[in-house]
Amino acid sequence: MDVRLAIGALFSILGAFLASFGIASDKALYERSLGVNINLEWGLVMLGFGLIMAILGRDRSRADVEPRTAAKDGSAGEREKTSRPGKQA
Amino acid sequence: MNLTLVDWIVMLVYFAFVLGIGFLLKRGVNTSTDFFLAGRAIPAWVCGLAFISANLGAQEVIGMAASGAKYGIATSHFYWIGAIPAMVFVGLFMMPFYYGSRARSVPEYLRLRFDEKTRGLNAISFATMTVFSSGISMYAMARLIQTLHIFDAPFQRMSLSPEWIFHVSVIFSAAIVLAYILLGGLSSAIYNEVLQFFLIVAGFVPLVWLGLKNVGGWYGITHRLPSGYTHSWSGMGSASTNRLGVEWFGLVMGLGFVLSFGYWCTDFLVVQRAMAADSMTAARRTPLIAAIPKMFFPFIVILPGLIAISLPTQTTATPGVSISDSRQAEAIGKGLIPPKIDERTGLPILDNNGNPVLDYDLAVPNMLLHYFPTGILGLGLTALLASFMSGMAGNVTAFNTVWTYDIYQSYIKSNADDVHYLVMGRLATVFGIALSVAAAYAAAHFNNIMDMLQLVFAFVNAPLFATFLLGMFWKRATGHGAFVGLLAGTASAAVHHGLTIPAGATPGIKGAWLGTLLNVYPSEMAQNFWTAIWAWSMCFVVTIVISLLTRPREEKELVGLVYSLTERQNDEHFPWYKRPIAFGVVVLVLTVTLNLLFW
Numbered sequence: 001m002d003v004r005l006a007i008g009a010l011f012s013i014l015g016a017f018l019a020s021f022g023i024a025s026d027k028a029l030y031e032r033s034l035g036v037n038i039n040l041e042w043g044l045v046m047l048g049f050g051l052i053m054a055i056l057g058r059d060r061s062r063a064d065v066e067p068r069t070a071a072k073d074g075s076a077g078e079r080e081k082t083s084r085p086g087k088q089a
Numbered sequence: 090m091n092l093t094l095v096d097w098i099v100m101l102v103y104f105a106f107v108l109g110i111g112f113l114l115k116r117g118v119n120t121s122t123d124f125f126l127a128g129r130a131i132p133a134w135v136c137g138l139a140f141i142s143a144n145l146g147a148q149e150v151i152g153m154a155a156s157g158a159k160y161g162i163a164t165s166h167f168y169w170i171g172a173i174p175a176m177v178f179v180g181l182f183m184m185p186f187y188y189g190s191r192a193r194s195v196p197e198y199l200r201l202r203f204d205e206k207t208r209g210l211n212a213i214s215f216a217t218m219t220v221f222s223s224g225i226s227m228y229a230m231a232r233l234i235q236t237l238h239i240f241d242a243p244f245q246r247m248s249l250s251p252e253w254i255f256h257v258s259v260i261f262s263a264a265i266v267l268a269y270i271l272l273g274g275l276s277s278a279i280y281n282e283v284l285q286f287f288l289i290v291a292g293f294v295p296l297v298w299l300g301l302k303n304v305g306g307w308y309g310i311t312h313r314l315p316s317g318y319t320h321s322w323s324g325m326g327s328a329s330t331n332r333l334g335v336e337w338f339g340l341v342m343g344l345g346f347v348l349s350f351g352y353w354c355t356d357f358l359v360v361q362r363a364m365a366a367d368s369m370t371a372a373r374r375t376p377l378i379a380a381i382p383k384m385f386f387p388f389i390v391i392l393p394g395l396i397a398i399s400l401p402t403q404t405t406a407t408p409g410v411s412i413s414d415s416r417q418a419e420a421i422g423k424g425l426i427p428p429k430i431d432e433r434t435g436l437p438i439l440d441n442n443g444n445p446v447l448d449y450d451l452a453v454p455n456m457l458l459h460y461f462p463t464g465i466l467g468l469g470l471t472a473l474l475a476s477f478m479s480g481m482a483g484n485v486t487a488f489n490t491v492w493t494y495d496i497y498q499s500y501i502k503s504n505a506d507d508v509h510y511l512v513m514g515r516l517a518t519v520f521g522i523a524l525s526v527a528a529a530y531a532a533a534h535f536n537n538i539m540d541m542l543q544l545v546f547a548f549v550n551a552p553l554f555a556t557f558l559l560g561m562f563w564k565r566a567t568g569h570g571a572f573v574g575l576l577a578g579t580a581s582a583a584v585h586h587g588l589t590i591p592a593g594a595t596p597g598i599k600g601a602w603l604g605t606l607l608n609v610y611p612s613e614m615a616q617n618f619w620t621a622i623w624a625w626s627m628c629f630v631v632t633i634v635i636s637l638l639t640r641p642r643e644e645k646e647l648v649g650l651v652y653s654l655t656e657r658q659n660d661e662h663f664p665w666y667k668r669p670i671a672f673g674v675v676v677l678v679l680t681v682t683l684n685l686l687f688w
Contacts, residue, residue, distance in 0.1 A: 003135055003280045006113075007287055010106045014099060014468065021095050021464050029462045033299055039464040042295045049291075 008054025011046045019043030092239065096467030103288065103471045107269055107478075110280050114273030121510040124274035125490040126193060126365050131276065133371035135283055137378030140362040141386075142282035145289060146480020147229045150390055150473065154456075155449035157394025158426055160332045161318030162687050164394075165387040169321075170345040173380050173680045175353035177673045180376035183354055184363060185658055186561050188372040190649050193364070195357040196495040202560045202650045204568030205499070210575060212495035214549045215357060216488055220521060221542055223484035224528020230477035231258035231529065237454055239470065259529050262474075266482050267522045270489075271515055275365055278486045282362075285475040286382075292472025293389040299460045300396035313399040321687045334612025343618025347625040351554040358487040369658070370669070377672040384680055397425040397452040400459075422447055425455040441593070481525070489517035540598050548586070551621040552578020552628030559632050564644065564651045570636030578628025585623040591616045 022040025030037050118124050131139075156164040192198040196215065200208035232255075234240055240254045269277045304310055311319045317332050324331030325340060333340070353359060353376070363375035402423055422428045428437035428445035437445045457469040493514045502509070532539045556575055559566040587603035591613040596602060600616060610616040648654050660668040 003283050006106065006110055006280065007284055010103070010284060011287070011291070013102055017095075017098065017102070018464055018468065025462075025464065029464075031462075033460055033462055033465075034303055036299065036302075038295055038299065038462065042291075042465055042468075046291055 002057040004053045004057030006057075008050045008052070008057055011050030012054060013050070015043045015045070015047030015050050017043070019047060091463075092242065092467065092470075093463045095464045096470065099464070099467035100471050100474070103475070104265065106284065107265060107281055110284070111269035111272035111277045114277045114280065117276060118272075118274050118511075121493070121507050121514060122193075123276070124511055124514050125486075125493065126361075127274065127276040127279055129365060130367045131279060131365045131371075133366055133374040134378055135279060136362050136366045136371065136375040138286045138382070139279040139282040139365075140359055140375050140379040141383050142286040142289075142479050143278075143358055143362055143483030144480075145286065145386075145476055146483070147226050147233075147477045148480065149386075150289065150293075150476040151229070151233075151450050151453055153387075153390040154394035154397070154453040157391035158398040158424070158447075158449045158452045159394075161314070161320075161395060162387075162391065163321045163325075163331060163333050164391045165321050165683075165687060166333070166340060166344060168384060168387050169680050169684050170341060171349040172353060173384055173676060174345065175349040176376040176380040176383065177676055178350065179354040179360070179363075180373050180380075181669055181673050182652075183557070183561060184373045184376070185369065185655065186650055186652075187360055188364060188366070188369050189655070193494050194490050195355060195360050196491055198650075199556075199560070199571070200495075200499075202647070203566075203571045207556075207568055207571045207575070208495060208499070210572065211553075212491050212499075214546075216491050216496060218546050218549070219358065219484040219488040219491070220524045221528050221539075221546070223481045223488070223521075223525040225532055225539065225543075226477055226480045226484070227259055227262055227525055228529040228532040230262055230474065230481075231255045231533075233454065233473070233477075234258040236451070237458075237470075255533070259526055262478060262481065263522050263526050266478055266485060267518065270482060270485055270518050274514070275361070275486050275490075278482045279362060279365060281482065282479050285479040288468075288475045289472045290382075290389065292469045292475075293393070295465060296456055296460060296469060297389055297392050297396070300393060300456065303460075304396055304399055310395055310399050314395070318395065318398075319687075322684065323688055328611040328615055333614055334610075335615045335618060339615050339618040339622070343622050347551060347554060347621040348618070350558075351550055351552075351621070351625075355553045355557050356550075357491060358483050361487055361490065370660070370663075373658070373669045374672060377669060377676055380676045381679075384676070384683060393456045394449070394452045397456050398423055400424040425452065425459055427451055427455070485518060485521050485525070488521040489514050492517045492521065537598065544586070544598065547617070547620070548579045548582040548624065551582045551624035555625050555628040555632060559629070559636075560651070562652045563633075563636075564647055564653055565636055565641050566632060567636045567639045567641055569639040570632040570634075573635045574628040574632030577631040578624040581627035582620050582624035585620045586616070589616055589619070 018039045020043075022037050022043055025039065117128065120128075122128055153164060153167070156167070187195070187198055190198055190201055192201055196208045196212035199211050235254050235258070240257065241251060244251055244254060269281055273280070301307070304313060317324060325337040328334050328336045363372045366372040366375050422445065426447045426449055429448040430436065431438050440446050453473070457466060457473070461469050493510055497513055497517075498510060552575055555578065556571050560571060584603065586600050588601070588605060588607040589610060590596060590599060590601040590606060591610050594600065594613070599613065610619065644654055658669075660670065665671050
């Protein structure tokens with residue numbers, strides 16, 4: 001499992017949830033946050049971050065399959081010398 | 090505190106993810122290496138974030154904001170002097186031996202390099218320490234839940250006695266951590282730490298943003314507070330001209346060298362995260378990657394404290410603490426920081442000059458309540474709970490590994506098959522957490538015992554880096570030298586503490602318990618730093634002397650364990666920007682820049 005998928009999912013869900021609550025909620029609620037609808041604004045930031053992480057994680061999980069199987073046949077001892085290209089970030 | 094359904098949903102979603110990760114990773118745990126070392130298959134950036142997240146416990150989030158409110162931006166010394174240089178050093182120079190020797194734990198490295206007794210000493214003291222740290226974390230979390238009245242409303246609705254809040258909080262946090270470690274082992278702990286890292290950032294960045302907006306940015310803080318709060322170096326020439334009460338030499342040597350290197354370079358709790366990396370390069374990059382967010386952490390953990398103290402003083406906004414008594418109306422806090430309240434009398438505690446003692450630990454909780462409306466308040470609280478759990482889980486995974494490999498496998502049952510040790514690791518997780526719960530209750534009932542234990546641990550830890558430094562970089566150092574050096578270092582820490590005292594303290598747990606008083610330090614921090622400096626120097630000298638008097642090990646046994654006998658890491662096939670050394674230089678340049686900016 002790529003941890004970015006988990007982060008992406010958690011942040012997308014929480015972000016979408018906070019943002020929609022921010023749209024639905026009463027303005028008076030945001031007196032303490034200096035009039036900023038912090039639920040909406042920060043919810044959108046989290047949603048954006050979550051989506052980016054999810055996309056990165058998905059791309060990488062796909063790309064990971066090939067180099068890994070390739071590394072298996074030849075070079076078990078290679079592991080120490082070079083880090084696997086598919087796993088760096 | 091009034092939490093609404095929205096806040097609870099945010100918390101529940103997070104806890105569902107925490108457990109979900111455990112379940113998803115369960116399939117991957119087949120051998121003891123999978124369980125204890127995450128199969129050594131974690132990419133560098135994940136290890137790096139886990140590396141700082143494991144350290145990002147309650148102590149850091151609550152404590153650094155508290156120090157920020159108390160000492161000001163000089164608290165950043167704990168990062169820019171007290172962490173980053175050591176993190177660069179462990180990545181560049183020490184990781185080749187930890188990772189390259191294939192040791193499975195830090196105590197195991199000590200056995201490979203020195204001997205069984207040095208390992209035993211380190212393993213047993215470390216295992217005890219992790220159990221107590223995790224217990225203290227649990228206790229602090231339960232206390233915070235009580236103070237903030239988080240569970241009060243649901244408890245009322247279920248007509249349960251509020252006395253149970255403490256017990257339920259302890260059991261609840263223990264059960265969650267137990268479940269996800271039992272399921273996925275170290276991988277599960279590491280993945281969750283990464284999740285916690287992002288969550289803590291997500292919870293605190295909006296807090297700092299709103300706070301800064303309110304006080305007029307950094308410029309506003311410098312105008313509202315005396316200049317001692319907003320400069321990190323300018324008063325460090327003498328202990329009397331800065332808020333920390335330490336002079337620059339004690340700070341740089343005690344904190345920047347002895348304590349910081351002792352923690353970041355030898356503590357298995359953090360080193361374990363790098364040992365789980367998928368290659369030597371990844372292991373070396375782990376602390377360097379970790380150093381980048383670490384150096385910016387002061388902005389999200391220290392600034393809330395500074396903002397809290399620079400706001401106009403609140404009279405009613407303290408949770409659970411209302412000063413209804415009009416006679417005490419003048420004894421209020423400062424900014425958002427309330428006075429400490431005596432639990433028996435319900436009145437603010439006053440110091441010797443009649444001023445109220447401030448409860449700085451409430452800086453972060455009060456900031457959350459002050460700025461966050463429902464919704465994001467749930468997120469902020471989740472971030473706080475996440476930080477408690479990451480500290481706890483880090484200790485538990487370090488404990489089960491050291492117990493299984495360094496204590497159980499070495500002294501109790503050495504020739505079992507791998508499945509046996511995997512089972513033992515799971516059992517160790519259960520009784521490690523059970524012991525932590527016991528420690529949490531001990532902390533609740535005997536506060537002095539906990540203070541004393543932490544003091545003893547400080548004595549044990551202070552000399553450690555001298556042993557590792559000599560072990561890795563001087564091939565002549567011997568096992569007898571290391572063992573006697575460690576004992577001498579710990580003893581001299583205790584003696585130094587017993588002969589000195591911080592100004593204004595009464596003899597006892599704060600020092601001077603040996604009867605004679607040799608030195609009065611301007612502050613407790615100065616005393617701590619100098620205790621560490623003495624312990625380190627004593628260990629260093631004694632290890633060298635005893636090593637020269639005892640028989641050295643043959644050089645061929647030390648290949649891969651000592652710098653001069655180990656092949657250098659060759660990074661030349663990497664483009665320059667991927668080489669650990671380039672990373673290290675970038676990190677150090679950035680750190681120096683930050684120090685200059687806040688000079």
